[in-house]
Amino acid sequence: MNRSILVISPEREVLQGVEQVLAAAPGVRLDWQATTLAEMNGHAVQMSGGYDMILFRAAGGDPAEIRAATDLAKGRSGDTVLVAMADAGLSITEAHALTRAGIDAVLPISILAEELPEQIERLQRDRSHRPERMGRLIAVSQARGGVGATTVAVNLADRLLSPADRRRAKQTARVALVDLDLQFGTVGSYLDLPEQEMLMQIAADGTIPDANFLRQSMPVLPGGLSVLAAPTRFVPLEALRNEQVTAILDSLLSTNDYVVVDLPRALAQWIEPVVRRADQLILVSDIAVSSIRHCRRLIDFFTADNIALPVQVVINNESRPLFPSALHREAAKVLERPLDHWLPHDAKAAHNAADRGRPLSQVAPRSSLSRAVGRLAASIHARFPAAVQTKEAL
Ligand SMILES: Nc1ncnc2c1ncn2[C@@H]1O[C@H](COP(=O)(O)OP(=O)(O)OP(=O)(O)O)[C@@H](O)[C@H]1O
Ligand SMILES: [Mg+2]
Structure with missing residues (x-):
């Protein structure tokens, strides 16, 4: 199945990490925005229509980031899945703030390699089946x-x-x-x-x-x-x-x-x-x-x-x-x-x-x-x- 993923992260290593993980997955298109979600200033919402998933690096503790995440979650089109990648420094409170803003999952960057392919499958299944999972x-x-x-x-x-x-x-x-x-x-x-x-x-x-x-x-x-x-x-x-x-x-x-x-x-x-x-x-x-x-x-x-x-x-x-x-x-x-x-x-x-x-x-x-x-x-x-x-x- 063809999928498109947008990676938003100032560091190229994050994109390369995702690329490596997905190397084995056929039919995935990866794009990269070398910036933060907050700095994209609403452009992420406009771009969301073109992607099945948006993966962004979460700094945590930044009100502008939470605002941007809220806007993106509200404004996204269709079934775009939103995933925050967090490093070990992100506190549980900060992770909560992101999910409350409407982000589908906050994944520790350390487990990304093992879990990304499975998470992509699962999140897309969850989102496309969301009306069924009402509980x-x-x-x-x-x-x-x-x-x-x-x-x-x-x-x-x-x-x-x-x-x-x-x-x-x-x-x-x-x-x-x-x-x-x-x-x-x-x-x-x-x-x-x-x-x-x-x-x-x-x-x-x-x-x-x-x-x-x-x-x-x-x-x-x-x-x-x-x-x-x-x-x-x-x-x-x-x-x-x-x-x-x-x-x-x-x-x-x-x-x-x-x-x-x-x-x-x-x-x-x-x-x-x-x-x-x-x-x-x-x-x-x-x-x-x-x-x-x-x-x-x-x-x-x-x-x-x-x-x-x-x-x-x-x-x-x-x-x-x-x-x-x-x-x-x-x-x-x-x-x-x-x-x-x-x-x-x-x-x-x-x-x-x-x-x-x-x-x-x-x-x-x-x-x-x-x-x-x-x-x-x-x-x-x-x-x-x-x-x-x-x-x-x-
Ligand atoms: N607030 C309370 N006041 C008085 N007694 C209580 C209260 N809460 C629970 N109990 C009593 O304590 C006992 C143990 O409660 P319960 O079975 O709910 O605990 P549990 O943590 O599920 O235990 P288990 O380890 O067996 O699963 C029961 O006899 C219950 O009636
Ligand atoms: Mg019990």
Whole structure:
């Protein structure tokens, strides 16, 4: 297939690097603008129509660059894919600013050689299929065992169903909850679901599930939440393949507004397709120094493959402090992000919900814990507002 790529970079070495990587790819035309995106001063928008992809060197931290990226993302024509190439100096905050501006991917320049051909394929597929991929993937991970990740995943998924704005009561979102904690998953018991053998079956026979298979395997709760629970019997973590996880996620993302994934504590190989697709990672932690350090390591791990992935750390079992202590300030510094979400310890509400196999919104809607989860869901609704559908349209 013929493709055309525009490289915008003051350094010729970047162009040469891209040329080398693509030498083996037939039918790719490369053009070069020896300047920065900011200095192109709007010309990039005019030129975008002629290219399938624009790769530009991102300096980061330059408001003019963000303005230029925003203009380019808004003004681009057709399916032009926009990729920023970042060196190691680009901070996560700067990478976020670029994706918020509408840039499709921010790739560390160090992995360009390995990943560019695959990224070109993937980004073009994603863009040409964009109308199908309407859902947002929210992955939930934990800083230590038992910190409350599944409680967050289950109740967040439940709260994402209903709109933040009560005046739009007729509207509802389509939400799927997937328990990928293959060996120790508890989503099924938290929601009092009968045993589900789907993940076990595909791990055993290697089937790649399609939309039909998923629909038949996933029960839908009365509130509308569809759930894929973990097997109740032991399955080796590596029994699942990347292609299977990819197929499950892509299928659910094409039919849901939000897909919430409860991740296992051990980082299996098939975490990669989850991380690639994630629009938001929620790390559930407590404020202990060891947990915060583990969060930091997890953030580094997850953002290595997806540098612009927004990561939100949620502190569980602790009310938001009126005044942040030195420990809290230190934690925010280590994590390079503010601690915006705190879920208070509320043993009664949490245990009641787990015992009765119901979400907090049904068992203890007025509890401080349920309200705090509601605020977390509202922040996701606010970040990804377009996802809410009207009931009539379903
Ligand atoms: N804010 C809270 N207040 C009181 N109890 C809580 C709170 N959050 C979670 N719990 C309780 O803590 C226990 C562990 O929670 P949960 O299963 O959500 O943690 P997890 O991180 O998913 O654990 P695992 O490592 O087993 O996956 C459960 O009994 C749950 O009811
Ligand atoms: Mg869990």
